[in-house]
Each structure stands twice: as structure tokens, then as C-alpha cells.
Amino acid sequence: MALAGRTGFLALAIAGAAVLGSGRWFDAPALEAWRTVCVAIALQALPFLLLGTVLSAAIGAFVPAHFFAKALPKRPALAVPVAGAAGVVLPGCECASVPVAGSLIRRGVAPAAALTFLLAAPAVNPIVLTATAVAFPNDPAMVAARLVASLATAAAMGWLWLAFGRPEWLRLRPRHTGHQPGQSRWEEFRLGFQHDFLHAGGFLVLGAMAAATFNVAVPRTVLDAFADRPWLSVLFLAALAVILAVCSEADAFVAASLTGFSPTARLAFMVVGPMVDLKLIALQAGTFGSAFAVRFSAATAVVAVACSVLIGWWIL
Template sequence: MTDVRVPVLDRPAEPTAARRVDPTWPLLGAALALVVVLRSVDVPAIGWLNNFLLVYVGLLVEAVPFVLLGAAVSAAIEVYVSVEAFGRLARAPRAAQVAVASCGGLLLPVCECGSVPVARRLLLRGLTPSAAITFMLAAPIVNPVVILSTWFAFRGRTSEGLMVGGRVVLGLTIAVVTGLVMARALERRPLAPSSAPQAGASGHDHGDHGDHDHGTHDRPSRPRRLAEHTGAEFLAMMKYMLIGAAVAAALQTFIPQRSIDTVATATLLAIPAMMVFAYVLSLCSESDALFIASFVQFSPAAQLAFLAFGPMLDTKLTAMYVGAFGPAHARRLVVTITVTTLVLCLWLQAALLVW
């Protein structure tokens, strides 16, 4: 009997990742639709609902343009910028690497989720640990979109200059100090090239920016990829923003004003409370200033603690740090960021009280 072999045609791989639907999106979409419907209906008998909807919708209206702008910038980096160009810093002296890396967000304005895989890639390509960690922590703050949104949130207030300039200076200081502290640990125990960052664990997967094969002939055009990445980035950020806006509106609606004022006026309690708030909300740095600006009861030092701590450490970033650097390095990183932020903000609060 003749063995007849039937040729098997190659079938394209199923794009399972693209077809996978986040189960939280239907619930969030339904909740947002309910908010819009209720906001359009006059319900004067339910005062708390009116207040909640007013704060919630107001936060969303102000934040969405900056989230979209941040998503577009991040997508442009993904499509057009290669990390190879930044990797040339590895041949420069250590002091020069740290100095350039601290301001790297101006040239490579990635958000906090995108900075983790980029920093790891730079570290594996020879950049000193102090420079790579400094870049990772400073880029989400020393970022044109973030600086613009911070100014927009506090414009017209007497603390406008302090909030914008203070956020940049405080963020740079924390990033450099943490980078120098982490340098010794990473030099003693370098990262294993085989371990990959688990960006997907955070629900905000950016991938390694610029580390893709753009020369493949079957890839879509750059404008199309730019639009696709922008949409994906925007949806990923919006999920956290919708949740964060709801939490912020609920706090201002249901927590008694007296309790908020008590925490705000307690110097030793207000700053750590804002840090915990930033950690739990896990907002993107492009929109977090618009949320915290509404908490006018808190001092500028407490608000700066929120603005500096959130882009460096929150729930999603903790998972990414463990995946990118391992549990031991991630633990040291978390402790260093927390202690440095707390100490600097307490010193700032003391200085503001003296002045």
C-alpha cells in the first residue's frame, strides 16, 4: 500500500492574546454608563449621589485628555524609539550615566509601567545599576506630560510653583538616592539575563520599548501600529483611572469631613496616609495630580508625598519589581523608596512650617 502524505498547510497562529477580553471591562463599562445616565437625571433627593457623581465626572473630564496624551507618547516611543540609542550611555563614566538617566524622562517619557522593562533592558546591556534604577524611578516624574498635568492641576494656586518644581526635585532626589543604594546590591548580585519581567502581572503590559523586530515584512505600517498601541495604552490606563476616580469620589463623599481634616492636620499622619493612598489607587503619573489636587485639606508636603511616591511604588509596580528584579532586590527597592520618601517629605513639611 502506497503511503500517501497529505500536505498540511501552515495555519496562522491564533492571536489568543489579542482576543482575550479582560473580564473587568464589561463591569467598568456598565458602571460608567450608569454614572452617565444618573448624572443626566436630576435626583435632588439623594444628596450623596449627586455629590459622588459631581466629583467622579469632574475628575474624569479633567484627567482623560492627559491619559490620552500619555498613551500617545508611550505608543510613539514603542513604535519609533529604540532602546539601543539609550544603551550607549553604558560607555560613559558612572556620574555622567546617573546625571543623564535622572533626566532621561525628558527624552524617553515613559510612564511608570513602561519604565520597569526599559530599565531592566538597559541594566542588562551594561548601564550601571545606579543609572538604570535612577532612570526607572525618575522617568515617570521628569516627564513633559506629567509636568504639564501637574501644572494644569494646581494652576492659579499660591502653591503652583512649589507643587510643579517640588515634584520634579523631590522625584529626582528619591530616584538618585534609591539608585545609589540599590547599586551595591545589584553589583553583588547581578540580574540573571534569563529571568524576564512579568509586566503582564500588573495588567499594564508595555513590553520592552524599542526592542522589537521592526524589519519584519508582514508587520503593519508604523501609523497603524501607533494607533493600535495608543488604543491599548489608553484602555490599560483608563481601567486604573476609572477605579481611582471612584475611590477618590467615595472618600470625599462618604468619609466625614471632620475625619479628613483630622488626618490632614496631623503632620506625622498626613504624609504616610497620602503615601498609602497613592499605593492603593495605583494611578498613572499622567493623571494623579488631577486627583490629589482636589484634597485641598492636605498640606503641599503631604500632596507631594502622594505625587512622588505613587509613580515609584504602588500595587501594580510591586508585582513588576518582583518579576523584573527578583524578590530580594524588590524588597530592598520597596523599603528604600518608602523610607526615602517619608524622610524627605517630613523634612519638607518642617521647612514649610518654619518658613
Template sequence: MLESLSIFATAATAIFMEAAPFLLLGSLIGALLEVFVPPDTLARFIPRSAAGQVFTGVFAGMVLPTCECGIVPVVRRLLLKGVPPRVAIPFMMAAPVINPVVIASTLFAFQGSIEVVFLRCLFVLVPAVGLGLALGNAPAAQVLRHAPATTAALPAAMPGSHAAATFAAPHPVEQEHACGCGCGHAHGGKLTSVLFHTVAEFVSMARFLVLGAVVASAFKTFLPPEVLGYFADNAYLAIAGLMLLAVLLSICSEADAFVANSFASFPLTSKVAFMAIGPMVDLKLIPLFLMVFQRRVALCLIIVPTVIIYFMAALTAAMGG
């Protein structure tokens, strides 16, 4: 029993230590966006069309090596800056998988299999794009929990809109003395503001990361290995089993391909489903979703990718994949 508890503590610490630097980096990027990027700057570069906005989010995910451990605070700041959910949500859901680093690690783990990379990206892009289109240009106050009151009047934050102009021009006193994030923190210089926002964001989200690490390590330590054997012989159970395992293990997307390929007795499609769902929904992300987003939005971010990825994997398996 003591040995199991030792393994459990070690696994929980390892998960936290693996994810914490990325969460800190994400908090820092979010703080830099808050302090140095005026609210209307990002909106100026966003296309007006729905397809253009979704493509912008997906393209950003393709070119920026981003881990799921730190992307939530970045997206929260983007939404507060007036970036529409149609851009921010596809970026958040897809970036941890479709970026060059993860694609390269997947190719390496699966001996250069283009099929595996294509399926993994496809399984991720479909729910990511669907969620972005569903949320559209909803204002931050309808998407985020505890969004500052100044965001409530930003239905689209598109260039030239009255709402964008209102948001971009706060009261002169507020602009001079406050940071504009709703926290009431007074400016003490740009660097002080960046440090303040970084620490506040990190501390706020790290407690949920700790919770996720503890729960994930408990399943990793105490789940009997023979349980997986019941799933391996049935393609549809194998998909469900490895998807559940991906959520429970909470492995970062840069490393999960090597873990997936180690399940030698499982069908290939179930391994792809494992690699698709993990970076979108795991025990690190679920508490963060529930804390950052409105409950209905958070539930959609959890349920929609799970359902779509399962059915896409099951269809692929039925077609002989």
C-alpha cells in the same frame, strides 16, 4: 443616599475622564517608541556611569511635561527597549513633579514660594533617585511582568555589549513578520502597528484606571470632612493624613497644588508631602504598578516613596519647617 451615589458616579467619571487622555497619550508615545525606535538606539545615548544614568532620567523628567496618568506605559516601553531602570525609574517617579508645567502651577498656587517648590522637588527626587540606584541595570524581564522573552537576555543593554547586540538583531523571520513586542501581531504597515500597540496598551491599562477612579471617588464622596480635623492640630498626624488623602483623591500633578493650598488649617510641610506623594503613589498608579511591574518591584515603588517622604516631611517639621 441617591445624591451621594450621584456625586460618587460624577466623581468617578471625572477622575477617569481627567486621566484617560494622558493614559492614551502615554500609550501612543509607547507605541511610537516600539515601532520607530530600534532597540539599541536609546542605549547608545545612555551614559555608562550610575550617576550619569540617574542624571539622564532626572533631566528627562525636568524637560518633558509629563503627567503621572500616562507615564507608566512610556516607561514600560523604555525598559523593553533596553533603557536601564537606573534611567527609567527616576524618570517615571520624578517627571510628574519636576517638569516646568507643574513647577509653574505650584509657584502660582503658593504665591511664588520658592521654598515650597524646592521642598516638593526634594521630597520627590530623593526616593526617585534611590529607587533608580537600587534597581540599577536589571534586565526588563526581572523588572516587568509578562516581559517578552527577547528581553530576558538584556542584562544591561549598554553600547557594545553582546546582550544589546543580541536584542538588537532578532531572527530575520521575526524581524520581517512580527512586531517584536511578544504579542505575535503581524505588521500591516507602520501606522497600523502604532495604532495596534496604542489600543492594546490603553485597553490593558484603562481597566486598572477605572478601578482606581472608583475607589478614589468612593473615599472622596463618603469620607466625612470632620475626619481631617483630627489630624490638623498635630504636625506628624497632619503629614500622614494629607499623604493618605493624596493617595485616595488621585489628583493629577498639574492641579494638586491648588487642592493642597486649600487645606488652610494644615501645616505647610504636610501640604508639601501631599503634593509629593500624590504623583508618585495614588489609586490610579497602584493598580498600574502591580500590573506592569514584578510584585516586589511594584511594592518598592509604592512603599519606598511613602516612607521616605513621610520621614523627610517629619524631619522638616521638627526643624521648624
């Protein structure tokens, strides 16, 4: 019954977007743009969500629980930077990192370390850093600044959760995990993948619809109004990153196109986006609960902006 509910939720979200997008209500140019942006965000994120749910299911089915206890330091405070460093070598998008982090917590990894990985993996993996280097071909300092600011934000949030986080805020949705007697590992993998993909997919579609709404509603002339004000430009591009919900593998090209803004403001766009955006907030709410998503996203946005300003002042 629960599976049918999740399947129906995902199907309803996708069908609703398709019906609205194909009807006469969407003949107006602005609404046509909304449909285009919504579909683009969902399709851009879907392969990475698929990758994340496959990896999450594989962890639950094939990786022994004691592996993570051996791979990470026993002290959570030391496990946080190790988890952040792991994000440098593991390709992934923000959509993929949410189910993986959930699976790690279920397998006994300290939440602080898992949440650090959740933030670091989509921001500092090799694909993202390479894309940033291509987008800023004559500015290697921007690549270094993104790496340092993103790692600093992820580690800071891990330590902040360790110090102030409450277990009742983090409510993982119940899920069947672990190998059961008489059931094959591949069956465990199938059940885990089915649960995570159907559950997170519906929230992804809802997040894409919200991001498209804000994307179309904000006039382009607003960009020019903020570009000449240093502090406001940083805050504006940080907010824009949340709203646009551009995949981390592509956001550097968007930032590079915003030539009217300062390097620090564009750095904030690239640091905040992979860690806090509308679709990611929706995915976190669906995986960890809304109480967690609201608190964690708000704190991450503040820390990411602060780190961007400090690192931008130092490196850029």
C-alpha cells in the same frame, strides 16, 4: 483572543461605572458624589494616559533600540539621576509615565533608570511646577521644595531598586514590540498603542472607582482632627494624596486649599500624590505585575514622606 479580552475588560469597567452611575442605586447624595468623583478622576487622567500610550507606542515603533544605550550613561547608578533630570523637561502625568516606563524597559533601558523617570516625570515637569507656582503665588520656596523633594525621592527609589530590586518582581506583560519585516512602522505604532491603551485604561477605571469610594467615605471633619498634630498631619495628607488620586497638574491647588495644615504636610501631599495613588498602583499592577506594584508603591510612599519632611524642614 487576548486583544478581545483586554477590549472586553476595558469596556466592562467603563460600562459598569456608567450603569451604576445612571441607576436608581445612585440617587442618594453620597452615591451621587461617588459617581461625580469617579468620573472626574477618570476623565482628568484619560488625556494624559492617552498621551503616555501614544508616546510609548512611538518609542516602540520609531525609536531604534540603540538610541537609549547612547543617551543614558552605561553605568545604571549614573543613569538614575540623568533619568530623573529628564523628567524636568518632559511634560507628563503619572498615568502617562507608566506605559512610557514600560516601553523604555522593553527597549533595553535599565529598570532603575526607567523607574526613576516614572516617578520624576509627573512630579517635576514644567506644567506641574508652573501650576504649583500659581497655586502658591507668594511662596516660591514651596515650588523649590517640591522640585527638590520629588527629585530626591525619584533618585533614591532608582538607587534602591538598583541595590535591592529583583528581576522576578518586575514582570512586564508580554507585548508585540519592535519593527517586523514586511510590517510598516505605522502598523507597529497602531498595535503598540492599541495594546497599552486598552490594557491600562481598564486599570485606570478600576483605580478611579476605588479612589472615589475612599474619597466619599472619609468625613471632612477628619481633616480638622489631624491638622493640629504636626507628624500625624504629614502622614494624614500623604495618605490622603494616595486616596484622592488627584492628577499632578491639579494637586497643588488642592494642597493650597488645605490652609489648616503645615507647609511640610502640604508638601508631602504634593510629593506623594504623583508617585503613589490608587489609580497609579492599579496601572503599575497592570503593566508590571502586582508583586512589583505592592513593593514599589509601599517603598516609594515611605521614601517620599521622609524626603518631604527633610526638605520641608530645610527649605520651608
